[in-house]
Amino acid sequence: MKPSSWIRGPFLPALLGSAEGFAIDPEPVLALDSFVRRLEDQRAGQQDVLAIWRWGEAIVPHGIGLPGQALASRRTLGEALATLARGFPLLQSDSSLTVDHHGDEVHVTYRVLDPRIWPRRADAELTLGLIRGICLRYGVTRDAVLDLGFEHPADRDLRALATYLGLRPRFDQPLNRIVLAARAMANPLRADLAVSAATEAEAALERGLNALRRQTPLSIQVQDLLLAHLDQGLVGQAQVAARLQMSERTLRRALAAEGRSFHDILAECRRIHAQALLARGELPLCEIALRLGYSDQSAFSRAFARWHGTAPRTLRRRTEP
Template sequence: MKTDHIPLSRSLFDRIAAQGLDARAILQQAMLPPELVTQARATLTTAQYFALWRAIEAASDDPALGLRIGAATLSEISDVASMAALHSANLGDALQKLARYKRLTCPEDISVENEGGVAAISFRWMLAEGHAPPLLIDAIFASMLALAQRGVGERVVPRRVELTRRTQHTGMYSYHFGGEVRFNAGQDRLVFDQGDLARPFLSYSEDRLATLMPSLESALREQNESLTLHDQVRHVLARGMRGEPQRMAEIASVLQLSPRTLQRRLSEMGTSYQDVLNQVRRDTARHLLDATDLDTGEIAFLLGFEELNSFTRAFRQWEGQTPQRWRRPVGD
């Protein structure tokens, strides 16, 4: 069974204070104990963690706050997954280690996909209801870029940043990341050129990796055994919501199962492949309608529907109204 525990680093409160914010007041706003500021090994659930980041955002009118907090991790490595990444041979190896081991430290799934000369990194919170606060997305991307620059020893410029939100503060994001910024994206992704993946890390340490890797692999095997098939299917489907129909045979292949075995095992759990697909499509549709200016045809495409009418019918079954009506603010 997955554990919904996210370690709360005390250095986060130091970074908050460095921005002139009152950490105790922010915790109260998030309905969390102010004593967490001084607690040595505090953990939060995903819902509490999201509430904390929403409270941080509400406490400041600085649009660059998430970027500042994330970039401040340049001198801090607080978890074993990031430590393994920092001691990797190059940027590509570091990203793969983050993707493989990050969920050992918190219920966060990182995916690295190589496509068309680029490597795209996306994040998904496995136990979240709803999507991560935009400020947290900013901090994660800035933190990952800071780790890459610390490892390489010089500036690293991503090919682009893709954000699932309406266009805002374009110049700020372009200045921080140095590359193209795409808003109204189907997923939040940080994209590097394939050539950058070979850039060597000055912090590479074969000895440190030899110490870290056996325990990381052992912990990963234990965790994989605890994941339900339903969770695994959800994760694979959520990663693939980018415009291609996701057929059961393809998902089964990723999970190293036959389609018949996949359907049988899901049936034993009281669900089906189509049920899980509908759940992921519904969650993704609600988020894209709420957070972006993508039109319904574009959203239908990202969800893998071949026709807009099919998406509209499905959404009406889920929500009792059309996508256009669901998105429209009350009173319009």
């Protein structure tokens, strides 16, 4: 039985140094908030600022289960990253990993969708390290890594990381992101690495994704879409229905069958995201309003008053140390 939010894969026990708290389903499975918290504790105990990043780089494809097995069969970096993004829901729930092309650049972005799971610095470093490890399998040179951003604030001397990567990371970004030169997408797998059989791995990945879709309630799919795209203005029922490839009427009826409504799910996503952003304290209220998909700060403040009976500024003062 998996936790409601989870991460799974053969790499987990070795990474965390203990099997405590794992479910076997048939791979090791751990609650996502527990994983992030335990990894954060590991980070706090490390003198080497590169430790978590290097752990991510060292994860071999088969260590992340079905997505990794399919990834290992890909002949170019572009195919490998696309496979990772497609298969990522089998590795980790309530999270987003995307690969987007922007002219001469490719943006690989990652974040945990639940804003209440925080801090999550080590998780971001591990996952971006994993992505760079995949890039290294395809011979990506340092000059092809154009930018690196983290959603958390800088909290330690990062000269070693900047030297190691050949660029200075940026912090307090909306997403964790690696920007690669688009030309690197054609890079072939290094000659010293073997390509796995593609047909069997792809079929297993597709079976796993189909089974996950059947098991995931529609209300959770809607929630994840909203949390992933609130800051891009994806707050309309018609937009979400289109993303799910169904009509608005079908979406309403299916949610009603689960005892939920689109309006309630949207309000809950906004409420928990607002509380988390206010508790962190670094964003102005106008920016929080935009990230929640409101047209302006006053609309956000009115909604917040309905949820909590008080103004967002008041709650922020209460949570300040």
